[in-house]
Amino acid sequence: MEPRFDKHHLLFTEQHWSSNKTAQALRTQQSLIIRLSREVHEENHRQNPAVPLLGYYTLSRTLSMYEPEKTPLASAESLMTAIEIAANHPRAHDIEKNLAELAIWAIDLQRPFIKNSPDEPRANVIDLTTYRTERELRELGELPPAS
Numbered sequence: 001m002e003p004r005f006d007k008h009h010l011l012f013t014e015q016h017w018s019s020n021k022t023a024q025a026l027r028t029q030q031s032l033i034i035r036l037s038r039e040v041h042e043e044n045h046r047q048n049p050a051v052p053l054l055g056y057y058t059l060s061r062t063l064s065m066y067e068p069e070k071t072p073l074a075s076a077e078s079l080m081t082a083i084e085i086a087a088n089h090p091r092a093h094d095i096e097k098n099l100a101e102l103a104i105w106a107i108d109l110q111r112p113f114i115k116n117s118p119d120e121p122r123a124n125v126i127d128l129t130t131y132r133t134e135r136e137l138r139e140l141g142e143l144p145p146a147s
Contacts, residue, residue: 005037006037008041040113048113051103054087061082
């Protein structure tokens with residue numbers, strides 16, 4: 001049976017990222033909408049927090065600096081770089097910088113799932129049962145943190 005694919009918006013939740021035109025413009029970039037199997041998509045949402053909405057100025061700067069890439073993982077990395085550069089603007093408030101750090105962290109947590117996209121040249125299919133088990137062991141302190 002062929003797997004069903006969903007369209008995963010890297011910047012979720014829709015309610016937050018559709019709250020203004022700038023956020024929606026960034027959220028709906030085609031390079032940030034990633035095909036994932038239904039199972040991987042659902043597990044990504046179960047395991048990972050929503051990406052917090054950036055502060056107004058950081059969001060505007062991120063949208064103007066973001067450069068789409070050819071693969072989902074490269075696009076996610078490009079987005080994280082744009083957010084980091086935008087947040088390091090001299091006029092950015094510490095709260096905006098902290099929101100940016102949290103957003104980058106939330107995006108970074110999605111990497112193992114993004115690697116499963118059929119659009120990744122080296123799709124790294126993970127066994128979700130193994131992933132859950134390793135994550136639970138890390139949370140219990142029985143395994144070292146993932147590198």
